[in-house]
Amino acid sequence: MPPVDTEHFLGNLDQLRTIGAYKTGVHRPTYSTEDMASRRWLMTEMEAVGLEPTIDGIGNVLGRNREPGPHLLVGSHIETQNHAGWLDGALGVMTALALARAGLPVDVCAYADEEGHWGNMIGSRSLVGDLSEEDIDKARNREGKPLRDALKTAGLAGLPRLALEPARYRGALEIHIEQGTQLESKGLRIGVVTGIVAIRHFKIVFEGQQDHTGGTTMAERRDAALSAVRLMAAIDTEFPKVCGERSVWTTGRIVVEPNQPMIIPGRAELSFSFRDLSETVMDRMEACLRALVRESNRRERSSATLEEVSRLKPELCDDAIIGALEAAAEMLCPGAWQNMQSGALHDSQVLARLVPVGMVFVPSIGGISHHWSEDTKREDLELGCRVMAEAAMRLLAG
Amino acid sequence: MPPVDTEHFLGNLDQLRTIGAYKTGVHRPTYSTEDMASRRWLMTEMEAVGLEPTIDGIGNVLGRNREPGPHLLVGSHIETQNHAGWLDGALGVMTALALARAGLPVDVCAYADEEGHWGNMIGSRSLVGDLSEEDIDKARNREGKPLRDALKTAGLAGLPRLALEPARYRGALEIHIEQGTQLESKGLRIGVVTGIVAIRHFKIVFEGQQDHTGGTTMAERRDAALSAVRLMAAIDTEFPKVCGERSVWTTGRIVVEPNQPMIIPGRAELSFSFRDLSETVMDRMEACLRALVRESNRRERSSATLEEVSRLKPELCDDAIIGALEAAAEMLCPGAWQNMQSGALHDSQVLARLVPVGMVFVPSIGGISHHWSEDTKREDLELGCRVMAEAAMRLLAG
Structure with missing residues (x-):
């Protein structure tokens, strides 16, 4: 495997932030014109790294690896909260692309609407079979607009919805900004997540x-x-x-x-x-x-x-994946990482019902997230990407 | 003077409630299409009872009596809160019309925007000289729309603003719904107001x-x-x-x-x-x-x-006017009236800076106001109108 190209990875993040740019952040609410433009752009990028891209009836964008397994599922989301930050979600998807570009046998996925404009994790829930057509019929955004109308306007109505194939994957990985100050306040650069909190x-x-x-x-x-x-x-x-x-x-x-x-x-x-x-x-x-x-x-x-x-159970991350992430972190930034729980929800929590999951956090400057001023140091973004690639190699070799 | 025609008076109230009707209430925010329609309708009604109507540059509608003095100024407002009641304000203006129709030498006035969509009592404050052009330049509604734009759309931009002529009036009278339950809970039908509260x-x-x-x-x-x-x-x-x-x-x-x-x-x-x-x-x-x-x-x-x-001082009503209203109430509903203070603001509080004022309350069913279900018994509306006419006669005779 060639080393992961972090320059290309940062370049991709910079390209993506131009779609729906707002101050130093972005505004790409799910199914908006900007959001759909970013999904189409992502599909082109998937093609460019040799993946087979599909968008499904709820907006999930999956880039399937064409090589035989074993595979990993790597991804996050690309829509944003209103007038929010450039990294929340985007980091996970661009890292996944970087891993694919480096030749790792990963499927890249942007799970739709993690940010909950139209419900609660409807993209990943659709993938794991926990979103019925009736749920879609009933769903409205906070302005009362029906999800069906939004899907129609976005050109997604009538497209089939993808189902996750658990047997295809050794596990699912996600990297995300911390959205808190635990890492920053201790001077640490990587968090290896042990579990994701319950939310009611x-x-x-x-x-x-x-x-x-x-x-x-x-x-x-x-x-x-x-x-x-x-x-x-x-x-x-x-x-x-x-x-x-x-x-x-x-x-x-x-x-x-x-x-x-x-x-x-x-x-x-x-x-x-x-x-x-x-x-x-x-x-x-x-x-x-x-x-x-x-x-x-x-x-x-x-x-x-x-x-x-809504009510979501806590989910513990997979021990083997935690082990691979810890080893990768210790190799690439010895002593500058810790284990931690995720206070925020992520798609990994939903995927964990069908596949083993693991997550990595990088520091958020000032802990700020869900605001356009959200940011992370570029060297921390690069390190996070490299830790993901190293852990993926270990898992696939194991 | 012929007796006041309470049937015509109730008919006028019923006509007015059709303009901007919402459920059993009305929706006529200041300078809206419906509000301006009601102002034009009011001017026609003023003409019909022999008054000389004018609309000024802030939306005040004044119907001047053509007879020599002494005069009384009688009025209230006709715009409403959003999706609010049919009597708040309208009662006072329709009563004033009824007094003019009965031949009493009154000027009828609908003071603009008592409900404060665009500021704080801008209509009556304009009349007493307490609203500068700079105040108008700066004023915005709660959606941030400039007052100037609203005046332009309403066709009021450039019209002169009226000034109150204190020497013309023995006093200013206003009848209003109570907007509370004090009268109803004691089984009383008329409140003679002694003062209007301060508000900060x-x-x-x-x-x-x-x-x-x-x-x-x-x-x-x-x-x-x-x-x-x-x-x-x-x-x-x-x-x-x-x-x-x-x-x-x-x-x-x-x-x-x-x-x-x-x-x-x-x-x-x-x-x-x-x-x-x-x-x-x-x-x-x-x-x-x-x-x-x-x-x-x-x-x-x-x-x-x-x-x-904003900060408004309390205003005490005029003793002579209180006396005339008390005598009228005791004559028309002996023992079924009381003195009380007004917890709500009214244009009378602003007018009191230049002329003696007095106010009458009629009961609000269930105390409900600023809601479309606001209502008052028709016999109480009629009684209030008659008390106003009787008190006006006594004041003009005195």
Whole structure:
């Protein structure tokens, strides 16, 4: 195998960031014009390195290796959050291309919509057989647009959907930016992921009574936003008592209606999620949340309803793949790597249901991600790519 | 004077509610097509009762009485909040028309944008000389659209702006729905307003760091929405310790950025206002708010900035007008009326700077206002109209 061409790899990353460029980041929401342009560009690049590219009915782009096995599946995603960073996802796909270019027997895949514009990991879930036609019929984005319409506009309607062939692969590898500051704060350059956290995502809706702020006494009010604020404040107080050391919880989205300065909110909606590697801790946090919602309904004059949006189990990475990644990291940056868990979700978590998976992290400057200013040092990107190539060779040789 | 024609009056209200009808309410935001249609319709109705109608450069519609004085100024507003009720404002303007139709020497006025789509009482403030051309240049609605553009589209650009002629009037009268439940809960039908509360309105902006919810530990986070929630929870705890008996406070608007379930909010903005008839109580509440924002900046990792949006002093109604309204109420519904303060702002508060003012309230069913289901019994609407006519006669005779 020739050495991996990291200059070409960085060049590819720079080319990809010009599609949907926004400040120093990119804006390529799934199935947008920019996203589809990037998928077509990726297929051309796959051709150029000798792969056989296909795009399927949900937007997954798979470049199949033409050589006999054993194979590895290497990939990530190429769509982005709105006005977000240039590396989140793109790094994993461009690294996979670099491995193929170096002659390694890998299939390269860009799993569609990891960022969840239209649901929850619909690309990789489709590959593992966990996305029905009914799921697609029902799916809407946050503006209420049907997924079917988006697929039609993107030219994907009617295309067959690919199914993962577990027997084809020794395992699935993914490299991703850390999206945190653990590596940076310790001066480390590589993280070998041991597991991906569980996540539970809930919608909490408060129904009160919309009213005039001047004419309605405090005692008469049924302020839905105030009830929501009290619940969030209670979570802020109570979750630290039941959480684990690395648990996180977030209210990322708050929608108040009618959201006018001089009107008492009649409705409020929260998107609340929490994460941990331990199901026991997750169960404790969920029990706490449910108790606080019940308490809210006892105390408040606005009613609260809790609705589960999604639930993902934690997934442990494969020991053999962890071993290969550790050996590669120790060879290429001795002492400058660590094991860690992934607090963020990745497609690998879904693929792990059918194939052994492993992941590598490189540092995020300032820990910033999901923002256009997201960045990683170029030498860390190169190192990550080389660690992936070295680990792949070890796995294929093993 | 012939008796006031309450059937015609109710008919007018029913006609007006067809313009921009939404469910059982209306949608006529200021300067919208529907709002301008209602202003043109009003001018036709003014003509029909013998008034001389003018629309001015900010949208105020004034119907001048052609008879010699003394005169009264009677009016309210006809635009609405979004998807709101059919009586808020409309009642006052249709009552004024009914008084003119009955031959009373009143000028009828629909003050523009009392509902604050484009600022704060810009119509009545323009009339009393408290709205400069620079204020108009700067004004934007909540979507960021310039007021100048809206005036141009509405065909108002370049029209002269009217100035109130204080010497022309014995006083200014306004009838309005209560927008609360005080009258209804006591079984009363008329409220004679003694004063209109002060209001102070602030914008509070929190700047944190947008980040990925999975990769960022709780300790590392600078969650702007969480800091905002903690401030709102502190207000919820502390304001009851400093407020007056009838004080109210509201966070009506919460804007979180980017407002995505899986992204830590980097920015949050609150619209917070509070009201009371006593300036001493208002000062106490403002001092409490400022202390809580300072405390937030000491404790939180997101910075909070407090910006004053507007500040209105309380206004007491005129004793002679109160007396005339009380006498009229006692004559027409003995024992079924009360004195009360107005928790809501009205144009009368602005007019009070130049002329004596008085206000009448009729009950709101269930206290509901600023919502399409807002309503008042038809017999209460008729009674309110008759009380206004009777009080106007007494004032003009006095």
